Amino acid sequence: MSTAKSDKNSNRDNLEGDIKEAVETDNNIRETVRCITLKAFSEGKLDFSEISQIANRVVKGAGLGAITHGRDGQDKLTNAVAGLDDALCSAAEACKLAVEEASSHVNTFSKQDLDRAINDLSELEAMFLDTLKEVAKEANETVSDTLNDLVRHGRVSGTAVGQKTTEIATLLNQQFSERLSDTVTAGVDSAAKVTSNLAYAAAGFLDALGQKLNQKSTSNPAPNKSK
Known part of the structure; x- marks a missing residue:
């Protein structure tokens, strides 16, 4: 196993604990969870499977951290989930940038590829809400009730990532x-290669985007909204 892959796996193993600690210490939970999640998203490739796995660990860690706050844990967990929602919005933006770059190569990127990318984006909100629901099944009563309330609210009022992906899909x-060709019919291998290339490109864009957001946050620190 390469050193890079080993480091990535180690970071993933620590992700749940890092999120738990962030919620426990109660220091600007939403922003801290966003930053930790963005870092995890930017390592390797940013595809649907990776995003789903990371989101699951983030929610589990947030639930474990919220337990330590007793009755106040509901607010802490809500802020942590909002941080994940924010990170998903940034991930969607990075995917948009990757598609825009790929679309400039009209000979190797078709309307079918665009449709696949947009479809993956459109699934992010459902994945987000499904993750909350799945973690709720294994959590204690307080955490479970909070997550299920967030799912119900998200399905009625929508989520930040849902709004973001709708905007991006329309724009793309x-x-x-x-202007993209309808006649390019890529085989399974070619389609998978395009999807993989988009995922790696998106991770690179997200890394750069995350650094800019972190610099902005450092120069203009937001008030602590986690309490």
């Missing part, structure tokens, strides 16, 4: 749908 269709 407007920008590229008409």
Whole structure:
């Protein structure tokens, strides 16, 4: 196993604990969870499977950290989930940038590839809410009730990532749908290669985007909203 892959696996193993500690220490929970999650997203490739696994660990860690706050744990968990929602929005933005770059190569990127990318983006909100629901099944009563309340609210009122992906899908269709070729029918291997390349490119864009957001946050520290 390469050193890079070993480090990545080690970071993933520590992710749940890092999130738990962030919620326990109660120091700007939403922003801290966002930063930790963005770092995890930017390592390797940013595909649907990776995002789903990371989101699951983030929610589990947040639940474990919230327990230590007793009755106040509900608010802490809600802030942590909001941090995950924020990170998913950034991930969606990074995917948009990757698609925009790929779309400039019209000979190797087709409307079918665009449709696949947009479809993956459109699934992010459902994955987010499903993750909350799945973790709720194994959590204690307080955590479970909070997560299920967030799921119900998200399905009625929507989520930040749901709004973001809808905006991005509309924009990408407007920008590229008409000028990309309908005649390019990639085989399974070619389609998988395009998807993989997009995932790696998105992770790179997210890393750069995350650094900019962190610099902005450091220069303009937000008030602690976790209490």
